[in-house]
Every structure is written in C-alpha cells, then in structure tokens.
Amino acid sequence: MPIFDFLKRIIPYKNKHYTFVTGPFTMAVSSPIPNVQRYIESHYGNNLIEDNDSVFTDFTIHLGYGKGIRRWFRQQATFMFNHHEPFKPLPLNQANAMLEWGMNWIISSYAHQYLIIHAATLEKDGKGIIISAPSGSGKSTLCAYLAANGWQLLSDELALIDPDTLQLHGLGRPINLKNQSVDLMRNYYAHSEFSPIIQDTHKGKISLVKAPMVAHQFAQHSSRLSEPSRLTADPALFVFVSYVPTEPCYVEKVTQSHALTEIIQNSFNFGLLNQQGFKTAKALAQKTKAIFIEYHNFQECESVIKEYLDERSSIPSQQSGNTASSGCAHIT
Numbered sequence: 001m002p003i004f005d006f007l008k009r010i011i012p013y014k015n016k017h018y019t020f021v022t023g024p025f026t027m028a029v030s031s032p033i034p035n036v037q038r039y040i041e042s043h044y045g046n047n048l049i050e051d052n053d054s055v056f057t058d059f060t061i062h063l064g065y066g067k068g069i070r071r072w073f074r075q076q077a078t079f080m081f082n083h084h085e086p087f088k089p090l091p092l093n094q095a096n097a098m099l100e101w102g103m104n105w106i107i108s109s110y111a112h113q114y115l116i117i118h119a120a121t122l123e124k125d126g127k128g129i130i131i132s133a134p135s136g137s138g139k140s141t142l143c144a145y146l147a148a149n150g151w152q153l154l155s156d157e158l159a160l161i162d163p164d165t166l167q168l169h170g171l172g173r174p175i176n177l178k179n180q181s182v183d184l185m186r187n188y189y190a191h192s193e194f195s196p197i198i199q200d201t202h203k204g205k206i207s208l209v210k211a212p213m214v215a216h217q218f219a220q221h222s223s224r225l226s227e228p229s230r231l232t233a234d235p236a237l238f239v240f241v242s243y244v245p246t247e248p249c250y251v252e253k254v255t256q257s258h259a260l261t262e263i264i265q266n267s268f269n270f271g272l273l274n275q276q277g278f279k280t281a282k283a284l285a286q287k288t289k290a291i292f293i294e295y296h297n298f299q300e301c302e303s304v305i306k307e308y309l310d311e312r313s314s315i316p317s318q319q320s321g322n323t324a325s326s327g328c329a330h331i332t
Helices: 003-010 034-043 092-110 137-145 180-185 256-265 277-288 296-310
Strands: 015-023 025-031 058-065 077-081 115-118 120-124 127-132 152-155 158-161 175-180 198-201 204-209 232-243 249-253 289-295 330-332
Touching: 003 296, 015 034, 025 034, 025 092, 034 092, 058 092, 077 092, 092 158, 092 198, 092 204, 115 127, 115 277, 120 137, 127 137, 127 296, 137 152, 137 175, 137 180, 137 232, 137 296, 152 158, 175 180, 180 204, 232 256, 232 277, 256 277, 256 289, 289 296
Parallel strands: 025 058, 127 232, 232 289, 249 330
Antiparallel strands: 015 025, 058 077, 115 158, 120 127, 120 152, 175 204, 198 204, 249 289
16 A cells, blocks of 8 residues: 555544534534535535524534544444444545435434435426426436536435425435446536546445536525525425336326325325325325336427426327327327
8 A cells, every 4th residue: 555545544534513504403513524525515515505503403413434443444424413323434536425315314214204206307497397206217417418408406315395385395406426327427417516426336326416507506695604495396296106117118007096105105104194294195195197118219208398397388198199399108
C-alpha cells in the first residue's frame, strides 16, 4: 500500500456537521468520512441551512467509520441514529447509499403522521402522480426521466400521504438508480449530477442522481435560514408500471379495488395506523385514477400519463387500439 494511502487511513478526518431540509423534515447529519461530506455538499447543497437554536431538528444521524480493525483495513461505515446503531456496518464505499437507505428507514419507521407508501411521486401543473412497481420494474428510471423533463420530483422512494388532506408531501432527495438504469439516464443528466458508482451493493450497481432544482422549491435567503416551500401536490393518478424492452407499449385502467389492494400491500405503516390507515388508503383510491402501463419507450409512457392526467383528454373506449398522441395500445 502506498504510504500516502496508508497515512490517509490512520490520520482522522475532521467531523463535519450538516443540517438540511428534505420536504417536511430537518435532518442533522455528521460524518468524518470525506466521501460522505462531498456527497452531502454536492447533492444536498441547495437544501443546507444554518443550524442554530431556532432550528428544530427532526432526526439526528452520524455516519462513521467501522470499529476496531475495520477502521483501518477493509474499511466499513456505520450508521448511527439518535446514538443507536440500527444496522450492521457496510463497506465504506457504500456509505452514501447507506445514508439514503437509512433516511428512508427513519422516515418510514417514525413519520406516522403520514400514510407511507413505497412509490415514486412527481408533480406537474399542480397534479401529483404516484408511481408504484416491484423492485426492478423501472419505477426509479421512469421517475428520473420525468424529473429531467419538466416534472417536479417529490420523492423517488416514499409517497407521504396526509390522512387529513390526502396531500402528497415530497422529499426532494436524490434518485437511487440501479444497474443499467444508470447508463440509460446519462443521456438526461450532466455527469456532475451522478454520485460515483457504488459497486456490489445488495441491489447491484448504484448511483445517486442529484434531484433537479425547481425554481420555487426553496426560498433563497442570504443566511439560508428561510423556510423552504413545501413540496406538495394533489394526488390525481396512480401509475403501476413495468419496463419491458422487448414488448410494445400498452395501458389499461385499474379498478379502485385493485388500486386499494396495491396501496395497502405497498404501505409501510398501514397496519400501525389501523382504521386511519384504511380510511386514508380507501379515500386515496377513490380520489385518484389508476392505470397500469407496460412500456419500453419513455416518451410514450410520459404521453400516456399526461393523457390520463388531463381531464379534457378523450381516453379510447374501445377494447384495444393505438392513439396518435402516445402510440400506446389502450385496454379498457
């Protein structure tokens, strides 16, 4: 091992503290790991605020080095939440992904003022869409494409539903891309928007893409202490997707009962919320349209979503056929 690399491992780095806002939450994150520091500064730079006595912190996180020999050899990263370690350490090169996965776990485990669904959420013209799919079905890839093409990103992973208003609350955090999706999205994002590739995670190859900045997303202030405008939207459409590169595009409507079942199955805290959870899930299924899209072309998929969001559009009533706008077969 070169002497310079050895010295970098044995000389401790300065622990840095960051406070940033992600949707309705304020996170306090500290870490001495240089890669984590660079990641927060590059991917959360627009979210950072100054920490003082007037700032209420929802969650406190520390990303540190592994203990004992793992501090120096075959290095590991540890995740601490409120001075407890809820996960086993991961290889040091996975520290940035560990931060994102850890924040997802914290929100889904503690933010029970919302019904929390495993889904991507975006907004356009005041209307929110909820994209749900099993892992590997193209949810995050479609989310990244839409966010790069004028849709406001609310969340890549968690749909937060207010039980009282049914409003969607977003987080505006980086998009977690996996495997071939990383290369697909390089056509839509600048190289600097991607985190370094994280190899050999339990999800395969990972890169975290910086959330596109929307002009009204954060109010600017010289002290960076202003309250960010909330990332919210009125949910209008549930989209269940499957990316199949070898099949033609088609779309079919989903019944309310099927949509309700999917909402319940993909919710993190439905059971904990009990009657309120069922009431919220039922109201959401009744409020939103729901469709299933099998696609291989992002533009066609986006066109279909816009059709169903636009109340003025005439969705084909025949059993199957193509529309000129989307080139996608509609099945009713």
